[in-house]
Amino acid sequence: MATNTFGRRGVVAPPPNRSFQPASLQPVAAPIAPRPLSSEETLFGDNKLLADLPFLTIGLIFGLIVIFALQRSLAIDIGRDGSLDVRSLIAQGASGYDLVVGRNEWWRIGLAPLLHGSQGHLIGNCVALFIVGVRLESLIGRGWFSLIFVASALAGEAGSLLGNGPGTVGVGASGAITGLIAALFVASFEPEADADQTISRLKTSLFFGVPALLPLAFGASGNVNYYAHGGGAVAGAALAITPWLAFWSYDSLPRSAGMVLLGGFAGSLICAGFAAAHYRSYMADAGLYIRASEMPANTREMASRSSDFVNRYPKDPRAHLFRAIFFIEQNSLNSAETEVQTAMSLAASDVTGGPVRSVAQALLAQLLLARGRYSEAKAMAAEVCRAKLGDVRRLLEKSKLCGEKAGS
Numbered sequence: 001m002a003t004n005t006f007g008r009r010g011v012v013a014p015p016p017n018r019s020f021q022p023a024s025l026q027p028v029a030a031p032i033a034p035r036p037l038s039s040e041e042t043l044f045g046d047n048k049l050l051a052d053l054p055f056l057t058i059g060l061i062f063g064l065i066v067i068f069a070l071q072r073s074l075a076i077d078i079g080r081d082g083s084l085d086v087r088s089l090i091a092q093g094a095s096g097y098d099l100v101v102g103r104n105e106w107w108r109i110g111l112a113p114l115l116h117g118s119q120g121h122l123i124g125n126c127v128a129l130f131i132v133g134v135r136l137e138s139l140i141g142r143g144w145f146s147l148i149f150v151a152s153a154l155a156g157e158a159g160s161l162l163g164n165g166p167g168t169v170g171v172g173a174s175g176a177i178t179g180l181i182a183a184l185f186v187a188s189f190e191p192e193a194d195a196d197q198t199i200s201r202l203k204t205s206l207f208f209g210v211p212a213l214l215p216l217a218f219g220a221s222g223n224v225n226y227y228a229h230g231g232g233a234v235a236g237a238a239l240a241i242t243p244w245l246a247f248w249s250y251d252s253l254p255r256s257a258g259m260v261l262l263g264g265f266a267g268s269l270i271c272a273g274f275a276a277a278h279y280r281s282y283m284a285d286a287g288l289y290i291r292a293s294e295m296p297a298n299t300r301e302m303a304s305r306s307s308d309f310v311n312r313y314p315k316d317p318r319a320h321l322f323r324a325i326f327f328i329e330q331n332s333l334n335s336a337e338t339e340v341q342t343a344m345s346l347a348a349s350d351v352t353g354g355p356v357r358s359v360a361q362a363l364l365a366q367l368l369l370a371r372g373r374y375s376e377a378k379a380m381a382a383e384v385c386r387a388k389l390g391d392v393r394r395l396l397e398k399s400k401l402c403g404e405k406a407g408s
Contacts, residue, residue: 056142056261057133060149061126064173067114068122076283079292083118086352087286089171093275096169097161098351105278110271113153115171125173128208132177135201136184140240145180146260148239152179152232159231167347167354174212175228179236181209186240209233289316296322303329317346317356324363333367340364358384362392365401377401 072078075088090099093111100108116122137145156175164170185205188198212229290313296302303326309319320343327336343360347353362384368377378401384392385402396402 054130054133054137056145057130057137060133061129064114064116064122064126064129068116068119071115076286077291077293079295080297081118082120083292085286085292086169087282087289089115089117090169090351091275091279091282091286093271094169094171095157095160096351097164097166098354099169100161102166103351105274107271107274109154109157110267111275112157112171113173113176114268116173117171121172125177129173129177129180131204132180132184132208135204136180136187139187139190139201140183143260144183144239144243146264148179148183148236149176150260150264151239152176152182152235155179155235156225156228156232159234160225160228163227163230164225165354165358167350167352167357169352170225170228172225172228174225175232177232178209178212178229179232179239181205181212182233182236183240185209186237289313290318299325302326315346317343317350317353317360320346321356321360321363324360328367333371337364337367340367358392362396365396366399369399369401 071084071088071092074092075084076091077085077088079085086094092115093108094115095108095112099105116125133145140148153173153176156178159175160168160170182205184201188201188205190198193201213226213233215224215226216230290309296305302322306319306322306326309316310323313319320339324336324339324343327333327339340360340363344357344364347357347360350356361380365377365381365384368374368380381396381401385396393402
């Protein structure tokens with residue numbers, strides 16, 4: 001990182017006069033006035049150790065931990081694996097296309113990047129944030145670091161809304177962190193850095209960046225929000241390269257992160273106010289659905305508990321899907337088809353019902369195929385084949401209901 005100086009580089013003191021005779025006086029150049037110090041430089045400039053400590057990174061990690069502790073205290077239920085109930089996440093500010101665009105709840109964009117779905121989710125993000133932040137914060141300064149974090153978080157939300165299916169619900173700071181990873185990769189090519197520093201920074205950015213972005217090339221299926229990673233990475237890389245293109249120095253932006261963080265904090269507080277106004281209604285709705293701690297661990301448990309689930313949670317599409325599995329095991333295909341259709345109908349009006357509806361459609365396509373109604377099965381599978389659910393699509397491909405070779 002370029003070192004700030006208070007005078008001019010390359011100015012050499014004149015050699016001593018070899019004669020005892022007084023030398024003729026030369027005109028003295030006007031002294032160069034030092035530039036005013038920022039508050040950050042005044043506080044840390046005299047202490048190299050303090051100046052290099054990643055205070056902003058540590059502060060962000062601490063803030064995410066505090067927010068997750070609050071999430072757990074407000075959650076309606078916690079699953080066997082430690083994950084928070086999805087209905088609790090929705091009440092707390094999780095984002096998704098149906099929620100943000102469908103219900104016009106744009107305030108979720110300012111909250112979802114600060115929330116996490118489980119302790120493991122939080123720990124993974126905090127570890128990546130610390131390792132990347134230690135290298136990046138001192139390299140580009142806290143002002144640019146703050147700007148990249150906030151902008152990448154918002155860009156990650158945009159990527160998530162555009163890339164994921166309508167019923168997908170997401171939380172997490174991974175979009176913002178991937179933006180920092182991309183910024184570290186770009187900033188690694190700083191001309192003043194030595195070879196060892198450059199290699200270390202590149203290794204760190206690639207270690208985290210490759211697994212965060214590579215699945216986008218293969219459909220990005222699963223529970224990880226790779227589209228948020230992609231959006232954050234684009235924003236982070238673009239901002240990191242901007243100083244080189246426009247100003248040629250990261251010092252062109254004031255190093256104090258106060259204004260950026262203040263703006264982000266104020267925006268999040270406003271979004272939290274909207275979440276609080278909707279919280280009661282969303283938590284009341286959560287009582288109508290199967291809680292995370294009650295979710296069956298396997299298909300056999302789904303079938304054996306299906307009757308109880310349907311009686312207790314008749315509005316939950318998953319309960320009817322489990323009941324359909326029970327009837328399939330009993331070889332009662334008519335009853336199974338009825339339950340699957342009920343699950344599809346309920347899922348259509350559920351903000352988290354997109355994935356459930358896709359699974360129900362795939363199951364119905366299999367039922368129709370088993371009863372010899374191939375054309376209906378193929379039509380039912382068409383929408384699911386276009387969806388971004390890799391496991392479900394692979395199931396239909398095995399039955400030759402997806403792809404160009406379907407039915408051949």
